[in-house]
Amino acid sequence: MDESILKEYQKLVDEINYHDYRYYVLNDPVISDYEYDQLYKRLKEIESKYPEIISPYSPTQRVGYAPVSNLKTVKHEVKMLSLDNTYNEGELKDFYNRVLKNLESVPSFVVEPKIDGAAVSLTYEDGILQIGATRGDGVTGEDVTHNVKTIKSIPLKIAVKGKLVVRGEVFLPKSEFERINDERVKNGLEPFANPRNAAAGTLKLLDPRIAAQRNLDIFIYSVDIGRKHDTHFDDLNYLKGLGFKVNPLIKKVESFEDIISHIENLGKMRDELDYEIDGAVIKVNEYSYQEQLGETIKYPRWAVAFKYPPELKTTVLKDVIFQVGRTGIITPVAVLEPVHISGSVVKRATLHNEDEIRRLDVKIGDTVFVEKSGEIIPKIIKVVKEKRTGKEKEIVFPEKCPVCNGLVRKENAYYVCLNPDCSAKLKASIIHFASRDAMDIKGLGEAIVERFVDLGFLKSIADIYTLDFEKIALLDGFGKKSAENLKKSIEDSKNRSFDRVLYALGIRHVGIKTARILTNHFKNIEKLQKATIEELVSIDEVGEIIAKSVYYTLRDENFLKLIERLKSYGLKFSMEDDKENKSEKLKGLKFVITGTLSKPRNYYVELIEKLGGEVSSSVSKKTDYVIVGEDPGSKYNKAISLGVKTINEEEFYKLIGGTDEKY
Ligand SMILES: NC(=O)c1ccc[n+]([C@@H]2O[C@H](COP(=O)([O-])OP(=O)(O)OC[C@H]3O[C@@H](n4cnc5c(N)ncnc54)[C@H](O)[C@@H]3O)[C@@H](O)[C@H]2O)c1
Numbered sequence: 001m002d003e004s005i006l007k008e009y010q011k012l013v014d015e016i017n018y019h020d021y022r023y024y025v026l027n028d029p030v031i032s033d034y035e036y037d038q039l040y041k042r043l044k045e046i047e048s049k050y051p052e053i054i055s056p057y058s059p060t061q062r063v064g065y066a067p068v069s070n071l072k073t074v075k076h077e078v079k080m081l082s083l084d085n086t087y088n089e090g091e092l093k094d095f096y097n098r099v100l101k102n103l104e105s106v107p108s109f110v111v112e113p114k115i116d117g118a119a120v121s122l123t124y125e126d127g128i129l130q131i132g133a134t135r136g137d138g139v140t141g142e143d144v145t146h147n148v149k150t151i152k153s154i155p156l157k158i159a160v161k162g163k164l165v166v167r168g169e170v171f172l173p174k175s176e177f178e179r180i181n182d183e184r185v186k187n188g189l190e191p192f193a194n195p196r197n198a199a200a201g202t203l204k205l206l207d208p209r210i211a212a213q214r215n216l217d218i219f220i221y222s223v224d225i226g227r228k229h230d231t232h233f234d235d236l237n238y239l240k241g242l243g244f245k246v247n248p249l250i251k252k253v254e255s256f257e258d259i260i261s262h263i264e265n266l267g268k269m270r271d272e273l274d275y276e277i278d279g280a281v282i283k284v285n286e287y288s289y290q291e292q293l294g295e296t297i298k299y300p301r302w303a304v305a306f307k308y309p310p311e312l313k314t315t316v317l318k319d320v321i322f323q324v325g326r327t328g329i330i331t332p333v334a335v336l337e338p339v340h341i342s343g344s345v346v347k348r349a350t351l352h353n354e355d356e357i358r359r360l361d362v363k364i365g366d367t368v369f370v371e372k373s374g375e376i377i378p379k380i381i382k383v384v385k386e387k388r389t390g391k392e393k394e395i396v397f398p399e400k401c402p403v404c405n406g407l408v409r410k411e412n413a414y415y416v417c418l419n420p421d422c423s424a425k426l427k428a429s430i431i432h433f434a435s436r437d438a439m440d441i442k443g444l445g446e447a448i449v450e451r452f453v454d455l456g457f458l459k460s461i462a463d464i465y466t467l468d469f470e471k472i473a474l475l476d477g478f479g480k481k482s483a484e485n486l487k488k489s490i491e492d493s494k495n496r497s498f499d500r501v502l503y504a505l506g507i508r509h510v511g512i513k514t515a516r517i518l519t520n521h522f523k524n525i526e527k528l529q530k531a532t533i534e535e536l537v538s539i540d541e542v543g544e545i546i547a548k549s550v551y552y553t554l555r556d557e558n559f560l561k562l563i564e565r566l567k568s569y570g571l572k573f574s575m576e577d578d579k580e581n582k583s584e585k586l587k588g589l590k591f592v593i594t595g596t597l598s599k600p601r602n603y604y605v606e607l608i609e610k611l612g613g614e615v616s617s618s619v620s621k622k623t624d625y626v627i628v629g630e631d632p633g634s635k636y637n638k639a640i641s642l643g644v645k646t647i648n649e650e651e652f653y654k655l656i657g658g659t660d661e662k663y
């Protein structure tokens with residue numbers, strides 16, 4: 001064997017192991033599934049040609065990753081394997097022919113949507129749900145019963161004696177995935193790359209309260225122990241009868257043509273489904289044939305995944321601009337020759353940081369592959385080096401802040417502007433402060449903030465509360481009325497609760513959820529200021545990074561001055577101040593929300609909970625009100641059929657006696 005093949009092989013093993021770690025352990029992949037599958041394919045090619053070189057560390061020798069979290073582990077009674085994958089009809093035909101070659105007669109097949117989520121196994125003993133476990137390395141998974149129990153479509157009790165073990169895919173509805181990612185971006189966290197990583201990440205959280213807020217759902221797709229019939233398809237119907245949620249698009253077919261045609265059908269429906277699918281799964285239906293076909297270390301030989309290739313397009317990288325965020329991090333953003341991908345025009349793509357640019361080895365003027373999948377920020381996948389003309393230019397990181405010309409320092413992979421008075425930082429922090437989840441100051445949007453900063457009206461966040469409205473009324477495009485409206489919404493913002501104030505201050509790594517955890521724990525800013533790093537870390541959900549950030553920020557002189565000023569204007573820095581706002585207006589009432597309302601769903605959820613009500617994701621007889629927005633979903637029909645009262649947004653406000661401004 002060629003020395004160069006061995007080198008290539010070892011490189012691939014290392015590379016794929018690295019990507020496995022990013023994907024399975026960190027839930028934060030850095031390449032697309034398609035690229036991963038191509039690397040993997042090459043690895044398998046080499047291994048089948050030169051079986052003597054197969055390394056025990058090769059990713060082909062194991063499923064997923066052994067559990068590494070703090071969760072308890074669970075041994076699976078029936079191994080949870082992966083699926084071999086195909087990307088085109090030819091590869092699928094190979095699978096079909098292999099199956100037929102190894103059986104004496106032609107089996108039937110079941111074609112199912114491949115849900116983009118995370119596999120779990122559920123164990124019931126005498127009808128009671130005992131354990132929910134992740135796949136892990138296929139042999140041992142993690143005990144996620146606490147989170148699984150928050151999934152409303154999983155029955156906690158079923159009418160079955162003895163043992164029943166079923167398997168399913170936990171997923172996030174598309175809308176929920178978007179919401180979580182928006183929130184993450186807002187809180188300065190990287191968005192999840194795909195719904196699967198989001199679902200897996202959520203399942204592995206220690207605190208079930210967070211999972212409960214994320215509206216996970218599940219489709220059950222097989223039964224491991226406690227089978228009732230001779231075929232997979234009949235057992236799926238049996239599971240349905242027991243109350244499990246089985247995907248309605250699963251179809252039994254008899255021929256290769258019908259397999260292809262149902263895969264095509266699923267592909268056409270893909271965009272309309274409320275959950276992400278990344279392909280189809282094709283399974284031999286008869287259990288006896290499944291057994292005859294058996295399995296490899298990694299996959300069953302009786303099933304295969306057909307995956308939709310991602311939408312990749314090439315375009316030209318015209319320029320790279322540098323944006324400065326509120327923490328001073330300077331992010332390179334690719335300016336692209338506009339290109340149509342997955343139904344939208346893409347003009348920008350993220351380049352993350354310098355390491356990413358080095359990894360891609362990308363230059364200005366390069367032709368690049370851009371990928372956009374789902375709601376994810378478009379990404380440059382690779383450079384078409386063959387197209388280089390020699391005129392491409394290196395991307396140079398600015399030595400000074402591109403906005404304020406201030407000093408820049410490299411912290412880990414990021415360049416950061418060190419100037420505390422940098423106007424880009426100031427603008428970004430004021431925009432954050434006034435944003436909806438923070439102080440919700442209407443009329444103080446991005447454009448206005450930029451203008452006020454440039455005019456010198458705002459030199460600090462606190463200046464919002466000393467703005468001169470007479471001067472503002474004289475500005476072009478303003479006038480008395482809009483100046484007055486702005487004044488009113490700034491005045492109103494003084495009523496925001498302590499958690500929102502803390503979040504609004506934009507301490508690095510402190511999102512709205514963390515802010516809430518901290519304010520619930522410490523009750524007021526004085527106690528929070530006295531907290532040591534150890535004390536902070538001891539709080540559930542607060543890690544060392546957050547703790548250090550909070551600790552050091554609260555010792556920063558400028559930050560303390562800001563707090564003092566804001567206090568003097570009457571902003572809330574303790575929970576006690578909030579009490580007067582608590583109301584029990586909706587106590588005991590159960591709400592369901594469907595369709596698009598004028599504000600994000602989460603806004604109504606918070607408002608209802610604040611007023612003592614409850615929000616659930618599905619309609620039942622116990623539901624008191626269904627709030628109906630535009631394009632309502634099936635929940636609306638269900639409400640009508642159950643006779644549950646439906647109200648629109650206006651009626652909801654009537655119910656709580658006015659708009660939210662009061663609460
Ligand atoms: N981007 C990366 O860096 C990276 C790294 C590692 C793995 N991956 C991706 O993950 C794949 C391997 O992951 P995997 O082992 O989970 O395989 P897989 O996701 O390709 O297929 C197996 C999984 O499909 C899911 N599934 C969904 N619907 C199903 C249904 N109806 N019936 C049966 N199963 C269903 C189950 O969770 C099952 O475990 C790779 O092919 C690659 O695409 C990507």
Ligand SMILES: [Zn+2]
Nearest residue numbers: 401404417422
């Ligand atoms: Zn700067």
